[in-house]
Structure formats: C-alpha cells, structure tokens
Amino acid sequence: MTHFAARRARLLAQMTPGAVAIVPTAPEVARNSDSDYPYRHDSYFYYLSGFTEPDSVLVLAAASAGAAAQSILFCRPKNPEREIWDGIRHGPDGARAAFGFDAAFPIEELDTEMTRLLSNAPAAYYALGHSSTLDLQMKTWLQNVRRLSRSGISAPVVAHDLLAMLDEMRVIKDEAEQALMQRAATISAQAHLRAIRASRPGMYEYEIEAELLHEFRRNGAQAPAYTPIVAAGANACILHYNSNNAQSRNGDLILIDAGCELDSYAADITRTYPVNGRFSAPQKTLYELVLAAQEAALAVIRPGAIYSDMHDAAVRVLAQGMLDLGLLDAKKYSSVDDVIAERAHQQFYMHGTGHWLGLDVHDAGAYRDLQAEGKPSRALQAGMVVTVEPGIYVRPAPGVPERYWHIGIRIEDDVLVTASGHTVLSNAAPKTVADIERAMGGGA
Ligand code: GLY
Ligand code: MN
Numbered sequence: 001m002t003h004f005a006a007r008r009a010r011l012l013a014q015m016t017p018g019a020v021a022i023v024p025t026a027p028e029v030a031r032n033s034d035s036d037y038p039y040r041h042d043s044y045f046y047y048l049s050g051f052t053e054p055d056s057v058l059v060l061a062a063a064s065a066g067a068a069a070q071s072i073l074f075c076r077p078k079n080p081e082r083e084i085w086d087g088i089r090h091g092p093d094g095a096r097a098a099f100g101f102d103a104a105f106p107i108e109e110l111d112t113e114m115t116r117l118l119s120n121a122p123a124a125y126y127a128l129g130h131s132s133t134l135d136l137q138m139k140t141w142l143q144n145v146r147r148l149s150r151s152g153i154s155a156p157v158v159a160h161d162l163l164a165m166l167d168e169m170r171v172i173k174d175e176a177e178q179a180l181m182q183r184a185a186t187i188s189a190q191a192h193l194r195a196i197r198a199s200r201p202g203m204y205e206y207e208i209e210a211e212l213l214h215e216f217r218r219n220g221a222q223a224p225a226y227t228p229i230v231a232a233g234a235n236a237c238i239l240h241y242n243s244n245n246a247q248s249r250n251g252d253l254i255l256i257d258a259g260c261e262l263d264s265y266a267a268d269i270t271r272t273y274p275v276n277g278r279f280s281a282p283q284k285t286l287y288e289l290v291l292a293a294q295e296a297a298l299a300v301i302r303p304g305a306i307y308s309d310m311h312d313a314a315v316r317v318l319a320q321g322m323l324d325l326g327l328l329d330a331k332k333y334s335s336v337d338d339v340i341a342e343r344a345h346q347q348f349y350m351h352g353t354g355h356w357l358g359l360d361v362h363d364a365g366a367y368r369d370l371q372a373e374g375k376p377s378r379a380l381q382a383g384m385v386v387t388v389e390p391g392i393y394v395r396p397a398p399g400v401p402e403r404y405w406h407i408g409i410r411i412e413d414d415v416l417v418t419a420s421g422h423t424v425l426s427n428a429a430p431k432t433v434a435d436i437e438r439a440m441g442g443g444a
C-alpha cells in the first residue's frame, strides 16, 4: 500500500459508516492573457491522492454494512489534442491503475456520480465554508438527492468539517513525509551555503537570490516553497521584505529566508551573515544573542514539551539580552519578567518563534489542545515538524544605542520531533559565527 493509500484508509476508518468525503484539488489561476500561474495542487487533496493534475476531485466512501470502502477519483479525460498543448493526462483509467484508486471517472461525470454517491449516505465530510465553488456544488448535489426522496432515498443529514480531521493527520508526519522533509531541508541548507559563499559587497540582493534558486532546481526541487527574502542591511528589519532588488554595501548583514518545495514538501530556513565575511562587533553581539535564544528554544523540544515553551524560552533569552545591551532601559524594567509582562521586547522581536512545517510552509494543524479546558498550547509529539526562528530587528529610536540601528537578524531551522528528542533537519547551513566566517573564507 502506498503512503497515500494508507492515509486514505486512516481517514476512512475515522468516518461514519457509509458517509462520503469530498476533496477537490486547487483551481488553475490566470496570471495574465494566455498565461497561468505555475500550477500547484491543493495540499489536502495531494496528501490523500498523490495526484497533481488540475480539475480533479477525490471522493472517499466509508465502508457500510453492505459495501466496502471506496476511493474514487474524478479527473480530466484523455484528450490527444489538448495533450499536444498542455502535456499528458493520466485519464481516469490510467490514474486508477497508477495511483491505486478503486474507481475513476471523467470530471464531467462528477454531478451525476455525486448524486449516486450521496444517496442514502448518512453524512458528508468536506471543507466547510472554505470554497464558494464547493459550497455551491454541495448545494446542487444535496438538492439532486433530495429530489429522489419519494423513492425512499435520503440525503446526508450531517456535515463534518473534513479539514479539522485532515489537519490532525497532517500535523504528525509519516515516514515518507519525514524523509522528503529531510531532503527538502538539506537542499535548502546547501542553497544557503552556496549563497553565503557567493556573496560579495556590492552584489544585488537578486544576484544572491539567483544562487538559491540555482541550487534548488539543480537538486530537483520544483520551486521555492514561498517567495524568498534576501534582505541587505536595513531591509532585514522589514519582516516580509521580498523585492530583493537593492545593492548590498560593505558592512551589511544579509538576511536570507528561503526554502525549497520538494515533491510538495516545504523547507523554511533563515540565515543572517556579513556580506564581507566578517561580523562587526555590534553585529556579532546581536547575532550571538539570537543564536543563544534559538539554542534555548531548541533545547526544550521533545515529546511532551508544550508548543509555547519554545517561544517562551527564546523570549526570555532575548529579553535578558535587550536589558544587558541597553536596547531596553534597565532603569525602566526591573527584570526579564517585567519586560515580558509589559511586552517591551516586542519593540525588537515582534513575531512568534515558529510554526508547523509540511506540505504548506505554515502547515496545517492546531496549535492548541482544543479538547482541553481553556484550550492550552498543545504538547509536542514525535513526528511533528516545527520551525524555530527567533530574531531581532533594531529600528532607530530614542534611547536605542546607535551601533545597533538597522541590524536585523533571524536564525531559522526546521526541526523534527523524535521519540527521544528532536533532529534539526536544516543543520547543513552554517550557523555559528565561526562556521559562517569560515564558509566565507574570512574566519579562523
Ligand atoms: N518564511 C516564512 C516564515 O518564516 O514563516
Ligand atoms: Mn518560518
């Protein structure tokens, strides 16, 4: 059984007997004129199917007293003329054989088949309220089934939010996912190393970005997992900077936040390094503070630790550093607890310390235990993958020492929770001051 079929079986086993789940893929999106954005399938659909063609819908029918469970694909039919222009299509028969579905139909038969499949089904599972297209299709299909009521056929009387169930499955990565994510992280780490090595003062941010993209593609990654950030100097203090068109200057730090997507799985890595190969004293001071914050966050990661522990650990280190370095006024804040209670650290550290990572760069999955009283931050479990990405961003402000102005630093790694602790998947990108300076040929 493939990993995709195993996931379908796990979902089917959680469903009400005889109920039906409907999972469409993503639509194609026009960019302009005759040109579309590069096509990217829907992550939930892909998770269950492995199928990457547009115009596809997966339907899962749970086993009932008289019938075995079924996985049914609707997809584009073969079309020799369109295939000359757009590339080959599996077609229903080809897809059924290649991907192990129990049945497959041309997408044009979806409405007719859904009337049949939803007839007498007790419940439907789909992404409630996410897509007006699917909401409208559901309405049509349910109305079609209800029209058959005089012949004793009933329509589903319950709708379940399918995404909530799939989110819980997706948050724990299976073996195949873990292997892919390790590879995506390794390619991305190599890309950071390549960009770091290639950097020279005066280079434009896009020239450095090109090094990343080159390394992604030459290793078979299909695309960046998100728009890369290559930010020189003060641009690093703009959290979502991605115009990547400025020229670096001698003395700048470069912040790169970039990861590839490999076979639908994302990496998400940030490194910050001096474009001339040597950290200045203030740069090094702040860099080592962020690195210490990241080490503190990494140190808590193991099964049973609470998700928010990572952020709390990083914030404590950063807040103490902000007091020690005079970024925050030690006369105004008597302790780290005081800084945190007043949220004063948010002047320089205003984002969270991580997120789930997987098919999506900000991956599916709840961050809180939604069943527990008060919905506290959830416990980590083996198979989860998180990013750990503390940073510091110093904008000019009264009272802030000038030597730190315009310095923006983030260090981000991808971390798999294992039975005994954790594995950093993105270790191949240099991270300590010594490793970075050595990689750039400037250090000891
Ligand atoms: N690259 C997106 C993030 O770090 O969350
Ligand atoms: Mn991230």
Ligand code: MN
Pocket (backbone or CB within 6 Å): 257, 258, 268, 269, 270, 412
């Ligand atoms: Mn990132």
